[in-house]
Amino acid sequence: MNVANRIFSSGGGKVSFVTLQANSGALNLQQWQQAQSVSSAQQINSAQVIESLNANEKIMQMLTAISDRLPVASAPYCIFVSTLAANDIDVVKPIPVTIEMESDDSFIASFVDAGISSGGPTRQDAVWSLQDRIAMLFATLSEMPSNKLGAKMQRKKAVLSEFVCQSSRKPMPKIPQKS
Amino acid sequence: MSVFTKTHAENTAKKLKTKPKNAHYPRLSIIEVRGQTHVMQQIWCDGEFILDFGIKHASNRNNTHGWVARELNLSPNKMYSFAICTMSIDEMIAHFIEDGTITASEGGDTPSDDAV
Numbered sequence: 579m580n581v582a583n584r585i586f587s588s589g590g591g592k593v594s595f596v597t598l599q600a601n602s603g604a605l606n607l608q609q610w611q612q613a614q615s616v617s618s619a620q621q622i623n624s625a626q627v628i629e630s631l632n633a634n635e636k637i638m639q640m641l642t643a644i645s646d647r648l649p650v651a652s653a654p655y656c657i658f659v660s661t662l663a664a665n666d667i668d669v670v671k672p673i674p675v676t677i678e679m680e681s682d683d684s685f686i687a688s689f690v691d692a693g694i695s696s697g698g699p700t701r702q703d704a705v706w707s708l709q710d711r712i713a714m715l716f717a718t719l720s721e722m723p724s725n726k727l728g729a730k731m732q733r734k735k736a737v738l739s740e741f742v743c744q745s746s747r748k749p750m751p752k753i754p755q756k757s
Numbered sequence: 758m759s760v761f762t763k764t765h766a767e768n769t770a771k772k773l774k775t776k777p778k779n780a781h782y783p784r785l786s787i788i789e790v791r792g793q794t795h796v797m798q799q800i801w802c803d804g805e806f807i808l809d810f811g812i813k814h815a816s817n818r819n820n821t822h823g824w825v826a827r828e829l830n831l832s833p834n835k836m837y838s839f840a841i842c843t844m845s846i847d848e849m850i851a852h853f854i855e856d857g858t859i860t861a862s863e864g865g866d867t868p869s870d871d872a873v
Binding site for chain 2: 680681684686688693694695696697698699706707710711713714715718722726727728729730731
C-alpha cells in the first residue's frame with residue numbers, strides 16, 4: 579500500500595471531497611470534480627479515487643499540499659544535520675536544526691545554540707540555506723583571530739567549533755593531462 | 758504584521774551603515790561576503806566583527822527574510838520598523854549596547870542624562 583492509499587483509506591476506506599477541499603485551499607478540486615462528474619457531497623472509495631486520477635504524481639502533489647496545511651505541519655520541530663555539503667568542512671556531531679513555518683510559503687531553519695538562521699520557500703530549501711550559512715560563517719570565523727571578534731561572534735565560534743571542523747580529507751589530486 | 762522581505766533586509770543593511778546622530782555612538786560598517794546561496798552581511802564596530810546576517814540571492818524581492826530579526830537579536834516588529842525607517846540607527850545601536858553586542862569600550866561612553 580503506497581502513502582497515498584494509506585492516507586486516503588485512513589478514514590475507514592472512504593474520503594469525502596468536502597473534507598479534501600477544506601484541507602487543500604490551493605488545489606482546484608472543484609474543477610477536478612466537474613471533470614470527473616462527481617458530486618462534491620458524494621463519498622467515494624479510496625480505490626476509486628486512485629483509479630480515476632490515474633496519476634501518482636498528482637496524488638503526491640495533493641498530499642504534500644494538504645499536509646503542509648495541517649496544523650501539525652506548522653508546529654516547530656527539530657532535525658539533526660550531519661553534513662554541510664561543503665568540501666572543506668566536516669560535521670563532528672549532528673547539528674540540531676529547528677524548522678518552523680513562517681507563513682504558507684516560507685520556512686525558517688535555525689541552529690539555535692549558535693544563533694544562526696536562514697529560510698526558504700520549502701523546508702528543504704531552508705535547511706540547504708542554513709547549511710550554507712553555517713559553512714560560510716565557520717570558514718570566516720576560523721580564519722579570524724579572537725581579538726577581532728565581538729562577544730557574540732566569539733560565542734558563535736565556540737559553539738560552531740563543537741559541531742564542525744576543517745576537513746582532514748585530502749583534496750582530489752589533479753589528473754595530469756596527456757600531452 | 759507585514760512580512761519582512763528581501764527589500765527590507767537590504768534596507769536594513771544600508772541603514773546600519775549610516776552615521777548615528779549621537780556622537781557617543783560608534784559608526785557601524787558592513788562587509789559583504791558572497792556565498793553559494795547568501796550574501797553574508799558582516800557587521801563591524803571599531804575593528805571588531807560583532808554580528809552577521811544573510812541575504813539570499815533569490816531573484817524575487819518579495820521573498821521573506823524573517824530570520825534576519827533573529828540573527829540581529831531583535832523582535833520581528835522592531836526589525837520591520839528599523840527597515841521602514843520608524844526606528845533610527847541610534848535606537849538600534851542603543852539596543853546593541855543594551856544586549857551586549859557592542860561592549861562599552863567599543864561603543865564609547867553611553868551618554869549620561871546631564872549630557873543630553
